[in-house]
């Protein structure tokens with residue numbers, strides 16, 4: 001899966017939900033950290049949509065313990081034929097252990113999405129740019145999910161998304177929280193390559209997400 005154009009990923013903890021996502025999604029984000037036995041689930045997967053594998057660590061909003069097994073599982077997932085991309089946190093790469101997952105992705109011709117999350121705020125423009133550039137340095141796609149508290153926060157993120165896209169870089173951005181919700185529909189207009197949405201709103205994996213059907217409609221209407 002290349003991310004040359006926008007990819008709408010249905011965020012799911014149970015790969016069986018792919019059947020419900022297929023109509024509106026381009027891919028599924030398999031939240032391995034929310035699944036009971038993620039590698040067995042991948043072995044059993046017989047869906048059509050390509051899988052973006054995420055094993056989100058607890059200090060970055062997920063439920064996976066920060067141990068070797070987490071990164072190993074991500075490396076194993078990268079080798080799975082259905083897995084077209086893996087998500088690795090920039091902070092895990094900086095800590096050292098995340099590099100193995102990027103390397104595993106490269107070996108398997110999978111895309112490495114390197115991500116940064118800020119659950120508190122939207123940092124100033126220079127800091128946003130620094131984070132996204134670092135993420136791009138290690139990954140094929142640099143991803144930045146911040147928390148917006150105002151429209152100004154969203155504008156800053158959109159302006160950066162636009163600038164990076166104009167410069168030819170592959171980035172994915174979104175502002176979490178209520179104030180950032182519209183960014184999920186609008187950021188793709190400015191070049192963001194990935195959107196995330198739960199099939200059922202009750203299964204949201206981040207604050208402010210639209211459900212899948214709604215986000216597909218909004219992105220299509222705006223695009």
Ligand SMILES: O=C1C[C@@](O)(C(=O)O)C[C@@H](O)[C@@H]1O
Nearest residue numbers: 011054145174176196205206
């Ligand atoms: O990193 C991201 C983005 C996200 O946090 C969001 O804001 O939509 C949702 C997560 O499932 C995904 O791994």
